Amino acid sequence: MPINQPTTSLENNNQDIVISLESPKIVPQQEESSPESNPRQVRSLVDIYETCNLAILEPGSFEEAANQEVWVKAMEEEIKMIEKNNTWELVDFPHGKDIIGVKWVYKTKLNPDGTIQKHKARLVAKGYSQQPGVDYNETFAPVARLDTIRALIALAAHKGWNIHQLDVKSAFLNGILEEEIYVEQPPGFVRKGHEGKVLRLTKALYGLKQAPRAWYSKIDQYFTDHGFRRSKSEPTLYIKTQGQHTLLLSLYVDDLIYTGTNTNMMMEFKEDMMKTFEMTDLGLMSYFLGI
Template identity: 60%
Template sequence: MNFQEAFEKNTWRTAMDEEIKAIKKNETWELVSLPKGHKAIGVKWVYKAKKNSKGEVERYKARLVAKGYSQRADIDYDEVFAPVARLETVRLIISLAAQNKWKIHQMDVKSAFLNGVLDKEVYIEQPQGYEAKGKEEKVLKLKKTLYGFKQALRAWNARIDKYFQDKNFIKCPYEHTLYIKAQGGDILIVCLYVDDLIFTGNNLTMFEEFKKEMTKEFEMTDIGLMSYYLGIEVKQEDHGILITQEGYAKEVLKKFKMDDANPVSMPMKCGIKLSKHEEGETVDPSLFKSLVGSLRYLTCTRLDILYAVGVVSRYMEHPTTTHLKAAKRILRYIKGTTNLGLYYSVSDDYKLVGYNDSDWGGEVDVRKSTSGFVFYIGNTAFTWMSKKQLIVTLSTCEAEYVAATSCICHAIWLRNLLKELSLSQKEPTKIFVDNKSAIALAKNPVFHDRSKHIDTRYHYIREFVSNNDVKLEYVKSNDQVADIFTQPLKREHFVKLRYLLGVAKSSLRGVLNM
């Protein structure tokens, strides 16, 4: 949609008026003559119909965006990096709220980037349709950032970070967009993803004070109970919280014309081995990358497809019809299971527990292994990983040992994060491994023919085992939940592990047992 088409419709014209009004209220710019030696950056209107989880339009949003691609490094901007919350942190907060029967609330900062202060002298052209009469040749000197600028996110993050710390929130050193305020036995936890805030805790008075202060400082939208966040549907019930991406899954199926496909019961056939040298015609890499990217985001709640998505993502540069067929099989599996998600509920044993596994040389082309781990706190998984290892291992013991090292690194980070949330793990975190040799190698500083070549960095694991921060325990291969992240499985075993991960129907009628 271009400007002329939008300007002729009342809904979009009203949205543009509201955007200009917010910009002027925020004192974002001033009208000046362009100084010599400077160049005005262009701007454009971007239109978006904001929808809810049901696909219904909630509001029309017009955004004035700078053409940031024309900015010059060290002249128009310096640093651009800004942190955002990890999705595993969001799932951890959901799990914590479900365990304590807290409600999670959500707020949105209107025109968030307009609150960031610029540290450079920047000029932009006047926006189309809102030029000052008789002064069309003048430009706008920015005092604050605008959407589209490379430094906009960093400037906004610096602004909101300073606000939280001035209000006596403690910034989590292990998750830089997580803020915690504790007063006696009361706690308020705030998680920030750009301009979307979610918060939970045990004191409703703190909730109301927080919302009042935020609304006073910024122009906010109080969304109420968290129900739709970053494409994830959240259903908060008395006995638990379910998160799904049912709407997004249906959009992906429609986008790739698979909404009428025949469903299958497995995302990948058992025993299949893909290679870079598969037979078949070359397919459009852009289409394949778009498909894999869409599937990758779906793993935010659908960890049952993580391994299959990881495998097909290895062939994005030169995909063939065989690779495309494997990716479309994942879509066919999604077609029959769109209503699956993760259900977080109250647990009698709310402790951090991990499962770690690895195959051996499963990658056909370079014979690298795949590491996989998953962590629970309570009955349902909240963080997971499936990734090809960086090195070629010489035995199953070494492959498991390398996988355990990355798992323990993550466990230490999680223990530190939980401590900040007043959930200190006083006992060692149990990590279940199905290889006794790898456990023995982690516990004993031995160097024999099968282990002396292992890089020193992988022996990092021994320090935390000896300090009693983590404890490796043996589990039978049939009960190794992380097995689902390292290789294609038989249907019965796949369904069993999916059940153990906490995957449930969106109807909240219990865990799927199909």
């Protein structure tokens, strides 16, 4: 079955960044339908294991998680990250203000071969109770298109560049809030002697309507301050040039891939990112959004 090779183009000028990838044209062949000519689709091991883990490895409630040491440690790590980031402050109950509830969400992260990478507990605000114009204003945040990511990967492969991957820990906790938001103390971590108090948020929490927007504003400002230009046609694609060297990156919420012409330039970028944000260096990209 002939398949046309994808083509990529990169325009590096002061106007914009353009990465384009033509869709492969597949010329179908006429075949008689039979079990041999129409086999079942094959799923990757990681997809199969993720489905199984929903029932086997991930607790459905805080009460269930509280009885398993691995999930207790995961919750403690999340609270430690939140408090280290100065996300909230304990205050007296504010009369006349809405108090947003919170809940725990549990996820088992897997390696490409289906083995367990880590257990993650996420404290999430019940954002569905927020009132527009009162608890939040803007909510929109751009997300990288898969076509853009595929184009970046194709370009790197064509040029022989390595692609590296970073994961921002608790990314939304970095977003600065403009609104006055209060949440209840998290299950399992209510401070003794202060049961009647609540938490005032100074930074965003997962689940809040404005959390994605706050995080994007924060990371976009970081990239701009460090010499990157944002594409006008793809707001999650950034480019930085230093003389003859180029660094390209694409951001998908809290996952980031980057590539370029110069190893030292890429190393400096990674080191500065890891000083500014809590991050996990995933090394060379091997598995990203199912690609």
